[in-house]
Amino acid sequence: MKRARLACALVNGLVLLVFLLSLCPDTKAVPSFTRQTGLKCSVCHSNPPELTAFGRKFKLEGYTLTDKKADTTIEDKNLKIDRYFPLSVMVLISDTATDKTVPGTQNSDAGFPQQLSLFLAGEISPHLGGMVQGTYDHQSDQFTLDNTDIRYAKHTTLGSKDLLYGLTLNNNPTVEDVWNSTPSWGYPWISSESAPSPIAQPLIGGALAQDVAGLGAYTMWNDHLYADVTMYRSEHAGGPQPLTGTGFGINIHGVAPYWRLAWQQSWGLNYLEVGTYGIYVSSFPGGVMGPTDTYLDPAFDLQYERPFGVNLLTLHATYIHEGSSLDGAFAAGGAAAPSQHLNTFRADATYHLRSRYTFTLAGFSTTGNADSILYASAPVTGSLLNSPNSSGFISQVGFWPVQNVELSAAYTNYTKFNGTSHNYDGFGRDASANNSIYIAVWLNY
Numbered sequence: 001m002k003r004a005r006l007a008c009a010l011v012n013g014l015v016l017l018v019f020l021l022s023l024c025p026d027t028k029a030v031p032s033f034t035r036q037t038g039l040k041c042s043v044c045h046s047n048p049p050e051l052t053a054f055g056r057k058f059k060l061e062g063y064t065l066t067d068k069k070a071d072t073t074i075e076d077k078n079l080k081i082d083r084y085f086p087l088s089v090m091v092l093i094s095d096t097a098t099d100k101t102v103p104g105t106q107n108s109d110a111g112f113p114q115q116l117s118l119f120l121a122g123e124i125s126p127h128l129g130g131m132v133q134g135t136y137d138h139q140s141d142q143f144t145l146d147n148t149d150i151r152y153a154k155h156t157t158l159g160s161k162d163l164l165y166g167l168t169l170n171n172n173p174t175v176e177d178v179w180n181s182t183p184s185w186g187y188p189w190i191s192s193e194s195a196p197s198p199i200a201q202p203l204i205g206g207a208l209a210q211d212v213a214g215l216g217a218y219t220m221w222n223d224h225l226y227a228d229v230t231m232y233r234s235e236h237a238g239g240p241q242p243l244t245g246t247g248f249g250i251n252i253h254g255v256a257p258y259w260r261l262a263w264q265q266s267w268g269l270n271y272l273e274v275g276t277y278g279i280y281v282s283s284f285p286g287g288v289m290g291p292t293d294t295y296l297d298p299a300f301d302l303q304y305e306r307p308f309g310v311n312l313l314t315l316h317a318t319y320i321h322e323g324s325s326l327d328g329a330f331a332a333g334g335a336a337a338p339s340q341h342l343n344t345f346r347a348d349a350t351y352h353l354r355s356r357y358t359f360t361l362a363g364f365s366t367t368g369n370a371d372s373i374l375y376a377s378a379p380v381t382g383s384l385l386n387s388p389n390s391s392g393f394i395s396q397v398g399f400w401p402v403q404n405v406e407l408s409a410a411y412t413n414y415t416k417f418n419g420t421s422h423n424y425d426g427f428g429r430d431a432s433a434n435n436s437i438y439i440a441v442w443l444n445y
Helices: 002-023 032-037 053-060 327-331
Strands: 045-047 087-098 109-125 128-137 142-158 161-170 212-221 225-234 256-267 270-283 293-308 311-326 339-353 357-368 390-402 405-416 436-444
Touching: 045 311, 045 339, 161 225, 212 256, 293 327, 311 327
Parallel strands: none
Antiparallel strands: 087 109, 087 436, 109 128, 128 142, 142 161, 161 212, 212 225, 225 256, 256 270, 270 293, 293 311, 311 339, 339 357, 357 390, 390 405, 405 436
């Protein structure tokens, strides 16, 4: 019966996608970066948001291509303003069905839209560009500022080798990164907001997204060695000004330093990036004074690319170890013990077939110490064992009929959820009950 329900949801979703595709004209209209450069989407992306070598260079150069020749038809290049208004639109429409309905809810949840985003993205002036995203979220029914990254970049030389350097102003640790192995731009590129998700993730995994403001400096030497340091402060959109921290779990004490170091190398047809990144946060929970919580999230990552004729294989992996001392939360009764740790591993492999089809297989695992308050037993979302341990796999197929429209279907399979495989919440729900089919159409203009 469960399999039949999932199959029915899949069929209904495919019918919806075919109908939506019939509404999309076979157009050459593409997002604003493409309009700015005159290049196809596939020049910068192997599968949005996956960046190609050219896409990584474009982002590092402040979204401007700073090494291009100046326009000689204008006497003062500082007076030149892009003649195209740099506005793009993204619409994500989806449907999600779980193996077992969450008690008291309907199964097969439609997001229409799941997400609607507007982008102001492109060159602002020579050496200065940015991407400012505003997003309407279906679940919250609100329109808010989303990922934002404004950059200034230039070139010089160091030891007779090219040195690119720049500044970034952004609101999400790792959003400034140019590889797809870090949390902001890592797999899954799109995912369900209605299916149950594991109880824990490291702080750098997204808890600070759009809740901080950061200013950083970065450099790329000889197109091989990359380094970035960014300092973040809490900014709490929607909170009182000046900030009181009331009602917010993370209130950064001083600044939170984020670091990134990576080496990229090509040999033959192979490309490899290996690196480290992380963040240190000292925080007052629920205020701006008192005992603090501290989080140290060091991480390691790699990215591998290998073309096979017109096809492409991409691999990403990241490992994050979070060690935290929750003195503030412990004093307030928010944790059973002050010392905590989480270990998270993710890996994905995608085969891109002629830039029109993608086939992805991904695995994920989170482990950590038990805590009876942080991971308390509760229907669906809790843990009978008070454990954050979760693991599983994702398989996904995608089809790009035109360069700015994707149809995709993904199946998520949990081998463990919040501590165990069977009766994980103490109310009879198994990990497999949260297995889900996610079907989406992604429109970009």
